[in-house]
Amino acid sequence: MRKQRIDGQETRRNLLASASEIFAKKGFRDATIAEICRQANANVAAANYHFGGKEALYVESWRFAFAKSLNTYPPNGGVAEDAPIEEQLRGRIMAIMRRVIDPQSYELDIFYNEMANSTGLLAETVQQSIEPIFRGFAAIVKELLGTQPSEQQVRLCIMSIHAQCFGPLMRERRRKIISPDPLPARSEWNLDDLETLVDHVTRFSLAGIREIRSRVESAVIAEQHA
Amino acid sequence: MRKQRIDGQETRRNLLASASEIFAKKGFRDATIAEICRQANANVAAANYHFGGKEALYVESWRFAFAKSLNTYPPNGGVAEDAPIEEQLRGRIMAIMRRVIDPQSYELDIFYNEMANSTGLLAETVQQSIEPIFRGFAAIVKELLGTQPSEQQVRLCIMSIHAQCFGPLMRERRRKIISPDPLPARSEWNLDDLETLVDHVTRFSLAGIREIRSRVESAVIAEQHA
Amino acid sequence: MRKQRIDGQETRRNLLASASEIFAKKGFRDATIAEICRQANANVAAANYHFGGKEALYVESWRFAFAKSLNTYPPNGGVAEDAPIEEQLRGRIMAIMRRVIDPQSYELDIFYNEMANSTGLLAETVQQSIEPIFRGFAAIVKELLGTQPSEQQVRLCIMSIHAQCFGPLMRERRRKIISPDPLPARSEWNLDDLETLVDHVTRFSLAGIREIRSRVESAVIAEQHA
Amino acid sequence: MRKQRIDGQETRRNLLASASEIFAKKGFRDATIAEICRQANANVAAANYHFGGKEALYVESWRFAFAKSLNTYPPNGGVAEDAPIEEQLRGRIMAIMRRVIDPQSYELDIFYNEMANSTGLLAETVQQSIEPIFRGFAAIVKELLGTQPSEQQVRLCIMSIHAQCFGPLMRERRRKIISPDPLPARSEWNLDDLETLVDHVTRFSLAGIREIRSRVESAVIAEQHA
DNA sequence: AATGAATGAGCCTTCATTCAT
DNA sequence: GATGAATGAAGGCTCATTCAT
Numbered sequence: 039m040r041k042q043r044i045d046g047q048e049t050r051r052n053l054l055a056s057a058s059e060i061f062a063k064k065g066f067r068d069a070t071i072a073e074i075c076r077q078a079n080a081n082v083a084a085a086n087y088h089f090g091g092k093e094a095l096y097v098e099s100w101r102f103a104f105a106k107s108l109n110t111y112p113p114n115g116g117v118a119e120d121a122p123i124e125e126q127l128r129g130r131i132m133a134i135m136r137r138v139i140d141p142q143s144y145e146l147d148i149f150y151n152e153m154a155n156s157t158g159l160l161a162e163t164v165q166q167s168i169e170p171i172f173r174g175f176a177a178i179v180k181e182l183l184g185t186q187p188s189e190q191q192v193r194l195c196i197m198s199i200h201a202q203c204f205g206p207l208m209r210e211r212r213r214k215i216i217s218p219d220p221l222p223a224r225s226e227w228n229l230d231d232l233e234t235l236v237d238h239v240t241r242f243s244l245a246g247i248r249e250i251r252s253r254v255e256s257a258v259i260a261e262q263h264a
Numbered sequence: 265m266r267k268q269r270i271d272g273q274e275t276r277r278n279l280l281a282s283a284s285e286i287f288a289k290k291g292f293r294d295a296t297i298a299e300i301c302r303q304a305n306a307n308v309a310a311a312n313y314h315f316g317g318k319e320a321l322y323v324e325s326w327r328f329a330f331a332k333s334l335n336t337y338p339p340n341g342g343v344a345e346d347a348p349i350e351e352q353l354r355g356r357i358m359a360i361m362r363r364v365i366d367p368q369s370y371e372l373d374i375f376y377n378e379m380a381n382s383t384g385l386l387a388e389t390v391q392q393s394i395e396p397i398f399r400g401f402a403a404i405v406k407e408l409l410g411t412q413p414s415e416q417q418v419r420l421c422i423m424s425i426h427a428q429c430f431g432p433l434m435r436e437r438r439r440k441i442i443s444p445d446p447l448p449a450r451s452e453w454n455l456d457d458l459e460t461l462v463d464h465v466t467r468f469s470l471a472g473i474r475e476i477r478s479r480v481e482s483a484v485i486a487e488q489h490a
Numbered sequence: 491m492r493k494q495r496i497d498g499q500e501t502r503r504n505l506l507a508s509a510s511e512i513f514a515k516k517g518f519r520d521a522t523i524a525e526i527c528r529q530a531n532a533n534v535a536a537a538n539y540h541f542g543g544k545e546a547l548y549v550e551s552w553r554f555a556f557a558k559s560l561n562t563y564p565p566n567g568g569v570a571e572d573a574p575i576e577e578q579l580r581g582r583i584m585a586i587m588r589r590v591i592d593p594q595s596y597e598l599d600i601f602y603n604e605m606a607n608s609t610g611l612l613a614e615t616v617q618q619s620i621e622p623i624f625r626g627f628a629a630i631v632k633e634l635l636g637t638q639p640s641e642q643q644v645r646l647c648i649m650s651i652h653a654q655c656f657g658p659l660m661r662e663r664r665r666k667i668i669s670p671d672p673l674p675a676r677s678e679w680n681l682d683d684l685e686t687l688v689d690h691v692t693r694f695s696l697a698g699i700r701e702i703r704s705r706v707e708s709a710v711i712a713e714q715h716a
Numbered sequence: 717m718r719k720q721r722i723d724g725q726e727t728r729r730n731l732l733a734s735a736s737e738i739f740a741k742k743g744f745r746d747a748t749i750a751e752i753c754r755q756a757n758a759n760v761a762a763a764n765y766h767f768g769g770k771e772a773l774y775v776e777s778w779r780f781a782f783a784k785s786l787n788t789y790p791p792n793g794g795v796a797e798d799a800p801i802e803e804q805l806r807g808r809i810m811a812i813m814r815r816v817i818d819p820q821s822y823e824l825d826i827f828y829n830e831m832a833n834s835t836g837l838l839a840e841t842v843q844q845s846i847e848p849i850f851r852g853f854a855a856i857v858k859e860l861l862g863t864q865p866s867e868q869q870v871r872l873c874i875m876s877i878h879a880q881c882f883g884p885l886m887r888e889r890r891r892k893i894i895s896p897d898p899l900p901a902r903s904e905w906n907l908d909d910l911e912t913l914v915d916h917v918t919r920f921s922l923a924g925i926r927e928i929r930s931r932v933e934s935a936v937i938a939e940q941h942a
Numbered sequence: 943a944a945t946g947a948a949t950g951a952g953c954c955t956t957c958a959t960t961c962a963t
Numbered sequence: 964g965a966t967g968a969a970t971g972a973a974g975g976c977t978c979a980t981t982c983a984t
Binding site for chain 5: 070071072082083085086091092
């Protein structure tokens, strides 16, 4: 009754897949090694054997999920670097929201769990993964804000945009709390919803940025006149 | 070593206080009855005696934290109902962000944990608690959107504002992940930061709403001309 | 909200009543002080206060139940001492079976529980209570067995009769196991059933005793001839 | 200190053996997993690992004890099916009493405990196990009762016989109560005692059944004459 | 005299991890 | 290399009992 030994690496991959899914669904603590291994058709000892422990598996499963997601949804949303700046912003918003909406983008759920209830295990990997994406965002927002925006203004605008991108995820989570029945949730959102969402966030944010910019500039002018 | 029996309700209150704090910090699963009781200077059996179990304590501790927070920060931000509508919006944004910023507003942390990793235990109480707050928001946004906004437009704008209010919380959480040392975090923010934040979000959002409104109205005009 | 202090002894009596009932239903271990006190409308500390502990309450509750039962059903079944010997046997069988059938004769249930899973707490009291009843039985059976029955024969015949008296109780218990729904059980038995039962056991046993007696006597005769 | 892994099933078997013994001795509630595991030379978690919980272990331990007992003492007592009917009855009485007397026939003790203080866990298994044994008994008694006995008469006679078989067990239990020192009890009974007991019960019962039969028949005759 | 809040010991269970095979 | 039986630490809960009032 021993399992066929097709490939030693297949079990490893299965473990990563089920780990990312289950960690995403239940968080680090509630997810059990036993359940992950069962879903991966592997022995209870397999996780320890292949990864050395629950913590290591957690880190690897996040890397796995992130890499998959990054591959599927490049951060620039597929928009060329020489496209109009508004188009680039829209591309990046689209990229984030696609991830947010994809019900298999376990990466975000793991990250979300980590934010709520940090294990401290993802610090390094998350740092390395996310920073490049953020940096790309900053350049666009800086350009949109025009001449000499303050560091703080840039950060606040990025915050405003990012927050809106995650808003729908939070909305879904909130619904998960309030009505504990298994909701259709993200999986029900279709592409039209996505377009509508992205349109809204882009438009809303561009207007917001312009407003902040006008403020910046009038302040600069006032200063020049002084 | 038996505790003085000064007030029959004191232990109960202590338990609620330490429970809300620890549940907020660690989430339902990671928080242990033992730790909560120890911090409340009570026996391990006290929690079960007073509340009947961990789950009931969890629900009560959320109620406790919510009530405390609601009392401290009324949802309308202390702005009169006949104040200019922009002022009312600012008041509500301020109310939320005060909660978000208050490092002792454990309510939000419990809620946040629940969103990430729902136990399903808070469904009813959360529903009852936050719905009134949401409803007040909707009226303001509707008025700002002018004539005949669609349901969807209202919902999207509310989402944009709410999301920005919670953005700083997420930002802090992210920092908690990336540098796992106990950060000063929210407690380091001072009132100036708060004003800056609220100003930004209000301004950004009003501009965003105006943008959406202009779109609504041009659509209506186009329709009339047709 | 303090209870009226009608009589300090009333609580005591209530405790005994509910204790005997609950100990009978659940056994010593499964019965909880809390439940007994609740049913007696008394404080959780009342049992310890009035009786000194769970064990003492157990012993007293058995005494209480036994005394009540003994009062209601005198061991001789109300048959005069000079009645025909068969009548006296029938009277005693009737007396036992009435107790067995009475759904409020908690004494038997407590005893039964004790037989199955002895706490060793009733040793002394049970010994003192039951022995007189047994002795009365032995005299009758001896007389029915005629000349010179052996000690063993007497004991075996008494066993046969007693066992049959408890048979219906066991039958009911067995039904309790096999169909765990709350059965009508003993309370459904009416007086006709009782008569039928007692008739059967008396007849069956008298025939059995005669058989044993004939054996005794033929043995004696054979011995004489030898 | 880790146990040698000689046979994967050995621990399981040890657990069943000690479980049946301890459950028999103390009943479901008073028996502790810790004690069972200790006696089985296993870790406290072993019971849960192998059986999933205390309740499941209880059920399995009864099955184990019953199967062992059934194997050792076949219900018909080893008497051929074409033997004289009285012989068959004696065989069955012998089979029961052997079980009753065997101090390692834990099955009966568990069952007895269950009757006194039902957990409701054995309902199904007990039902399935003992029904066949009962059915075999009924056929014999019916034949002994001759023409047209009523259902009730059959049931009462079976009750009388069964009750007598269990009488000695009860007697021993009673002694266990009255003198709480660990008695030699059943183990002291030797084979002569067994023969004596079986002889007595068989003789006593056959006489009883004949008595009931004569009553049946005279009733029938009376009816025919009417 | 009587109460009820508080206690601590004990139990069952879960689970990540280890180890002999 | 891979398994699954076995382990021990830890957590939640129950309950008889105690003690200040």
